[in-house]
Amino acid sequence: MRTSTPARVGQYTALLAYLAFLAFPFLWLVSTAFKPPRELGSLHPTWIPEDPTLANFRQAFDEQPLLHAALNSLLAALAAAVVAVLIATPMAYVVARRRSRLAKAVTGWVVVSQAFPFVLLIIPLFLVLKNLRLVNSVPGLVLVYVVWALPFALWMLAGYVRAVPPELEEAAAVDGAGRLRTLVSVTAPLLAPGIVATGLFAFITAWNEFFFALVLLKTPEKQTLPVVLTHFIGAEGVADLGPLAAAAFLATLPSLVVFAIIQRRITGGMLTGAVKS
Amino acid sequence: MTLVTEASPSRRPAGRGPGGARPRRVVDHGAWFLVLPALLPILVLSVGPLLYGILLAFTDAQSGRTEPTQWIGALNFRDLLHDTLFWESFRIGLVWALGVTVPQFLLALGLALLLNQDLRLRWLARALAIIPWAMPEVVVGIMWRLVYNPDAGILNEALRDLGLGGGRDWLSGLATALPAVILVGVWAGMPQTTIALLAGLQNTPRELHEAAAVDGASAWRRFRTVTWPALRPIALAITALNLIWNFNSFALVYVLTSGGPGGRTRLPMLFAYEEAFRYGQFGYAAAMGCVMVAVISIALAVFLAGRLRGGDNA
Numbered sequence: 307m308r309t310s311t312p313a314r315v316g317q318y319t320a321l322l323a324y325l326a327f328l329a330f331p332f333l334w335l336v337s338t339a340f341k342p343p344r345e346l347g348s349l350h351p352t353w354i355p356e357d358p359t360l361a362n363f364r365q366a367f368d369e370q371p372l373l374h375a376a377l378n379s380l381l382a383a384l385a386a387a388v389v390a391v392l393i394a395t396p397m398a399y400v401v402a403r404r405r406s407r408l409a410k411a412v413t414g415w416v417v418v419s420q421a422f423p424f425v426l427l428i429i430p431l432f433l434v435l436k437n438l439r440l441v442n443s444v445p446g447l448v449l450v451y452v453v454w455a456l457p458f459a460l461w462m463l464a465g466y467v468r469a470v471p472p473e474l475e476e477a478a479a480v481d482g483a484g485r486l487r488t489l490v491s492v493t494a495p496l497l498a499p500g501i502v503a504t505g506l507f508a509f510i511t512a513w514n515e516f517f518f519a520l521v522l523l524k525t526p527e528k529q530t531l532p533v534v535l536t537h538f539i540g541a542e543g544v545a546d547l548g549p550l551a552a553a554a555f556l557a558t559l560p561s562l563v564v565f566a567i568i569q570r571r572i573t574g575g576m577l578t579g580a581v582k583s
Numbered sequence: 584m585t586l587v588t589e590a591s592p593s594r595r596p597a598g599r600g601p602g603g604a605r606p607r608r609v610v611d612h613g614a615w616f617l618v619l620p621a622l623l624p625i626l627v628l629s630v631g632p633l634l635y636g637i638l639l640a641f642t643d644a645q646s647g648r649t650e651p652t653q654w655i656g657a658l659n660f661r662d663l664l665h666d667t668l669f670w671e672s673f674r675i676g677l678v679w680a681l682g683v684t685v686p687q688f689l690l691a692l693g694l695a696l697l698l699n700q701d702l703r704l705r706w707l708a709r710a711l712a713i714i715p716w717a718m719p720e721v722v723v724g725i726m727w728r729l730v731y732n733p734d735a736g737i738l739n740e741a742l743r744d745l746g747l748g749g750g751r752d753w754l755s756g757l758a759t760a761l762p763a764v765i766l767v768g769v770w771a772g773m774p775q776t777t778i779a780l781l782a783g784l785q786n787t788p789r790e791l792h793e794a795a796a797v798d799g800a801s802a803w804r805r806f807r808t809v810t811w812p813a814l815r816p817i818a819l820a821i822t823a824l825n826l827i828w829n830f831n832s833f834a835l836v837y838v839l840t841s842g843g844p845g846g847r848t849r850l851p852m853l854f855a856y857e858e859a860f861r862y863g864q865f866g867y868a869a870a871m872g873c874v875m876v877a878v879i880s881i882a883l884a885v886f887l888a889g890r891l892r893g894g895d896n897a
Contacts, residue, residue, distance in 0.1 A: 317697055321704055324694055328711045331770065334737045335726040350743075351735045393624065396617035408618065415625070420824060421879050422633065423831045425855040426872030429865050430635035431628070433644075453628040456621060485614075514719035516834040517852075521860055532721040536838060539728070547735055554725040558718050565717035566710075 386451035398463030466500030646863035724838025
């Protein structure tokens with residue numbers, strides 16, 4: 307198919323507009339993070355800092371316990387991802403391989419769980435966790451994150467399981483391998499990349515999560531990075547722009563790096579999950 | 584929750600392909616122990632709390648109160664019916680959900696069609712699409728506060744450069760706050776919608792397209808007769824999910840405006856959050872959650888019914 311020149315010009319104009327729309331807010335964030343106070347206070351802000359500085363980063367770390375918050379985020383996200391994947395993988399396997407009422411119920415639950423306003427879940431969870439003395443604790447948050455990550459973990463993993471031909475498992479069974487043996491030595495290795503991608507995805511969503519963390523974590527030394535970031539915005543909405551931008555920029559970097567690595571696998575995993583369900 | 588996009592419930596014909604696998608020997612009835620590790624947390628920490636939450640809606644549960652919680656029947660719902668602030672937030676939630684989802688879908692569709700062409704900068708678009716997708720919502724909110732900042736923000740500076748005034752405080756203007764947060768919502772969700780639609784496009788048979796082109800069908804006609812029918816299931820699924828997610832969203836607007844100015848951007852979730860965790864009205868906030876679920880379920884049912892009917896003449 308040939309496309310005419312005017313059409314091409316239109317296409318590239320539209321594409322450039324899209325790229326600008328995507329990129330500019332982020333570039334502005336980065337630019338703000340490196341600006342000295344003088345340039346931030348100016349009524350005519352510069353696009354690129356004329357006098358770039360790292361002072362904002364230092365000030366951000368001085369003002370808020372960023373390092374500690376990052377550690378909390380890391381712990382919560384890592385624990386949630388590991389536990390979610392560990393318990394979701396066997397279930398995803400059964401759901402993918404057996405057409406049963408259970409599989410249908412799980413699929414239904416995955417869809418329904420997308421529709422719930424979290425406030426209806428968090429009020430009772432808050433009360434339960436309070437009784438267990440798990441409010442304002444990272445382990446309590448991990449519990450919530452695990453359950454919250456389970457639906458899409460199941461969804462993605464079931465897709466990866468379906469991509470493994472059952473014939474391989476049958477062959478192993480014919481060769482006399484037991485069920486568990488087959489799972490561990492035949493299926494699991496083939497699933498490994500999918501499991502890693504699912505785990506990383508669960509990690510990112512927990513790293514970025516805000517609502518549950520806001521409700522459950524009360525004291526600054528327990529709070530995760532997104533919650534601590536909001537402390538940079540004062541009660542009146544007045545913010546020290548430089549440190550705010552610097553901290554926000556730092557909080558995004560891990561997500562961007564991990565996401566860049568797994569992006570293709572996520573779309574792939576979701577697609578197989580969706581197309582073949 | 585951010586993802587699980589392509590929830591197209593299109594089912595494969597039974598017995599065809601790996602998806603239609605019949606029960607295999609490797610997973611027999613003895614497989615229940617594989618299910619337990621996930622099923623127990625789901626029941627205890629998800630299904631259970633949801634039911635508990637619905638029960639709470641019929642009580643006067645409050646935080647930090649010494650008297651025992653009492654069953655008060657539908658009293659919360661009766662109060663809710665007369666709570667004009669709640670219905671105002673409900674209306675704002677609908678405007679926000681539609682205001683984000685519809686333009687986002689149209690833009691994403693255009694883009695997906697564009698990115699499906701052989702264009703030079705496609706890789707860059709894909710790479711940049713990761714930014715809004717991977718960013719914590721809190722950071723997206725902070726970033727756009729920097730963009731909208733009345734003095735040091737790039738938006739006003741750009742407007743000043745173009746001679747269009749500027750110096751406006753977009754997020755605290757009564758008239759501009761909601762449109763301003765809607766624009767952020769569109770920005771934040773565009774990549775996901777685009778990539779979902781692009782994936783759908785790449786599943787449509789190329790030969791059909793070429794055949795139609797050879798037959799001299801116009802671009803619009805090709806879109807209507809070949810592309811859209813194939814794209815429709817994914818487009819509908821992603822739109823339904825986007826509407827629900829947007830209606831239930833919280834973090835973005837919380838960071839941008841906290842619901843202000845004067846409640847102009849107070850989405851239902853922000854309202855329920857304040858009611859529960861600022862004023863301690865657990866029972867009342869749970870009732871709000873129930874109303875939200877009910878409305879979403881009805882909307883979803885209507886949508887799915889329409890979709891099934893539409894499926895015949897698609």
